[in-house]
Structure formats: C-alpha cells, structure tokens
Amino acid sequence: MSATATNTQTEAAQLQLNAGSIRHALSDVVKTDDWSDFKFTPIRESTVSRAMTSRYFKDLDKHAVSDVIIIGAGSSGLSAAYVIAKNRPDLIVTIIEANNCPAGGSWLAGSLMSAMIVRKPGHLFLEELEIPFEDEGDYVVVKHAALFASTVTSKVLQFPNVKFFNATAVEDLVTRPAGPNGELTVAGVVTNWTLVTQAHDLQSCMDPNVIELAGYKNDGTRDVSKKHGVILSTTGHDGPFGAFSAKRIVSIDKNSQLKGMKGLDMNNAEADVVKNSGKYKGVDSMYFAGMEVAELAGCNRMGPTFGAMLVSGIKAAEEILKHFAE
Ligand code: AHZ
Secondary structure (H helix, E strand, O other): OOOOHHHHHHHHHHHHHHHOOOOOOOOOOOOOOOOOOOOOOOOHHHHHHHHHHHHHHHHHHHHEEEEEEEEEHHHHHHHHHHHHHHOOOOEEEEEOOOOOOEEOOOOOOOOOOEHHHHHHHHHHHHHOOOOOOEEEOOOEEEHHHHHHHHHHHHHHHOOOEEEEOOOOOEEEEEEOOOOOOOOEEEEEEEEEEEEHOOOOOOOOOOOOEEEEEOOEEOOOOOOOOOOOOEEEOOOOOOOOOOOOHHHHHHOOOOOOOOOEEEEEOOOHHHHHHHHHHOOOOOOOEEEEOHHHHHHOOOOOOOOOEOOOHHHHHHHHHHHHHHHHHH
C-alpha cells in the first residue's frame, strides 16, 4: 500500500472518530445527524418580493438627493467610499456601478494572474482594512486581488450611510448654470439600469432616473444655507464604459482638454495619477480619482500595480471631506 493511501485511510478514520464533535452553525437546530425532516420557516413568494422591492425603492427615495455620488466602484472608488463613509457617517453616500459586481479591474488584479501588487506606502491602507499581504520590501503582494476587492466592498457596504446601486449605469451628468458667462456646474447624475443603457438602440422611451446632489433649491439655484453635494468619478480608463465623466466634462467645462492616457510607465504613472486626483479645477463639485485621471490629465498607465488606485481614492476622499468640513 502506498504512503498516500495509508494517509487517506488515517484521515478518514480520524474524521469518523471526530464526527460526533463536529460543530457548525446549525448544530443546535439539527440535533442529530438526520436531515430528512429539515425545514425552513415558511414564507410567501410575495413576501420575498416585498422584502427586496420595498428596500430598493426606499433606498432610491433616500438617495435621490445625495451628498456624495461616486460613479464607478473600482479600487479607487471603493477606497474613496471607505474613507468618506468612515469619517462622515452623517453624509448620504451613493455608489453607482454599471457592472453586476463591484471592484472593477481589481477583482482579478488586472493582470488576470490573481496576485495583487501594491507599492509602498499604499500598503498602509491594506493594513487599515486588515488585508493580509506578503511584504517584499518595496512592494507588497495580496495573495488574490479578490481578497482586496471583497474586503473593501464588505467594509464599505457595512456603513449605514452607503448605498451601492450596482447594475446601474450613469448615462449623463445633471448640470446647472453657475456663472454669468454660461459657466456650468454638475448637480447630479442621470442613471439607468445597465441592461437598459445597453439596449437604447433597440427600444425607445426607456426613461432614466436622476440622483441629485444635496444643496439645491426647487428652482435649481444653490441653497446657500446647506453644504452642496459632490460627484466623484472613478470610472477607469477609456473602454466600453470607462472615462465616462472625463469624456462628458468636455461639454461642461469650455477649457477642458481630454489629454488621453499615455503608455505604460509604472514609476511615473502612479505618483502622477495621485497628484492629479481630487478636485477638478474647471467645474465646481466635480472630483476625479483612479485611472480616469490618466485620461483627463494625460498620465501614463501603470499596468497591474494598485498603490495609486488606493491612494488616489484616499486623496480625493480627503479633499471631499475638507469640502464638507469647511
Ligand atoms: O464598470 C466600471 C468599473 O467597475 C465602472 N463604470 C465605468 N463607467 C461607468 C458608468 N456608470 C457606472 N458610466 C461605471 N459605472 O467604473 C469602474 C471602474 O473601475 P476600474 O477598476 O476600471 O478603475 P480604477 O481607476 O478604480 O482602477 C483601474 C485599475 C488599473 S487600469 C491600469 C492600466 O490600464 O494600466 N492599471 C490599473 C491599476
């Protein structure tokens, strides 16, 4: 008999030996090993529907006017959401993500090879989130990017002031007059379920929804007694959905120049993206972070290193928090 077979037999015997002491979440309910009479508490199908729809529409109602709207739940958007929601539980924070799942490119580290590289000092954010990593000196490695993606998502979603509308695309920005010479500011976002957004060419009359920024009166002018809300756009570099606000801002800010993301240069790209993240100079209430900044400011791309995504999100969050503190 081979050594492997002997080991397997020994493990099986060990399992049998310990079977009586196996504990799990249902141990107190299923008193014996007999699952044949197992039942769930009864429920009506309509109850399930109401449990979901009532909450969804209540959330839609509550978040129809938001303090912070984050477009795109990639690594930069989620990092910003975490810092904002943690520091200001009183703000209504709305995250809108076109995809079903959050985390954008960080779900699979961009490289499609699982491990996520974060250059120092970006790892300090991983420490704050209690995400384990291997320390390689100048950089750290999270064993799977999904560990980052799932942890940051779960922490963000636990803040009561955050609502995550996934499978929802931002189709446009709401604008308002903001100066005597035709200047505009952003005052909200136009949204639709992503499947609807993708089907606009096939159907007519599929009206979008709107989420407005806080701090406006019925006539669209600013209510100066209140702090006005802000939009943080983190939709990534250009692609089927990416660089959404960067491309749209050209019609809002007369001086805007969409410089376009440059080729890969890890050393320059990461610091550059961080430096150019935060408040957008041309339009009040508009902030950018992550790779969308590279499209706006003409930074290089960095490929699969994520320090700049985390740090640019933190920097934009810091500027947004300052706005609400002033
Ligand atoms: O689905 C998009 C993704 O999850 C979402 N998004 C884009 N347009 C949207 C819209 N409405 C709602 N109109 C939208 N959601 O935005 C998210 C962007 O995530 P990302 O991971 O692509 O962007 P990021 O900037 O947070 O991270 C970029 C990661 C990259 S790309 C890169 C390179 O190419 O060199 N290197 C890194 C680290």
